[in-house]
Amino acid sequence: MASLGFNLGFYFSDVKNQRHRIVSGSGRARVFSCSSSSQASPPGISAATPPEIELEFFGPKPGSDGSYPADKAKAVSGEKLLRNIMQENKIELYATYGKVMNCGGGGSCGTCIVEILDGRDLLNERTDTENRYLKKKPESWRLACQTIVGNKENSGKVVVQRIPQWKK
Numbered sequence: 001m002a003s004l005g006f007n008l009g010f011y012f013s014d015v016k017n018q019r020h021r022i023v024s025g026s027g028r029a030r031v032f033s034c035s036s037s038s039q040a041s042p043p044g045i046s047a048a049t050p051p052e053i054e055l056e057f058f059g060p061k062p063g064s065d066g067s068y069p070a071d072k073a074k075a076v077s078g079e080k081l082l083r084n085i086m087q088e089n090k091i092e093l094y095a096t097y098g099k100v101m102n103c104g105g106g107g108s109c110g111t112c113i114v115e116i117l118d119g120r121d122l123l124n125e126r127t128d129t130e131n132r133y134l135k136k137k138p139e140s141w142r143l144a145c146q147t148i149v150g151n152k153e154n155s156g157k158v159v160v161q162r163i164p165q166w167k168k
């Protein structure tokens with residue numbers, strides 16, 4: 001059988017930065033393929049990390065010290081709905097009624113309301129569902145289950161007011 005590699009007659013000086021597959025056979029190891037992570041990616045293939053959106057969430061009521069409690073999260077741009085990001089990070093989304101009666105993100109209950117305090121341009125446009133449920137509400141209000149965070153290319157920060165209907 002023809003060998004696709006060559007016998008090992010040397011040692012890599014920095015094994016952590018080398019990726020290779022060693023095929024053992026007939027007493028000697030052979031390098032089957034070899035590449036180094038320090039090499040640049042081939043043209044047209046990007047090794048860069050995808051852009052991220054940073055999120056900050058403020059509660060609707062101040063704490064005992066008068067400050068508004070804040071939660072933080074991060075998401076890859078354009079991959080997730082705001083509702084999913086909040087649930088994955090255990091950030092409270094629903095007011096009392098929505099906690100027990102929400103539609104599970106189907107766009108048919110209108111209870112997943114948030115207000116976007118900053119970074120509206122990093123989100124998708126309001127959907128028809130949102131225009132129907134939020135017709136008489138401020139433009140900054142969104143339904144979290146309809147809101148896509150990022151567009152796969154942008155990055156930046158979105159500041160969200162939770163349960164804006166409770167805001168004082």
Ligand code: FES
Nearest residue numbers: 105107110112145
């Ligand atoms: S969860 Fe029901 S409309 Fe968003």
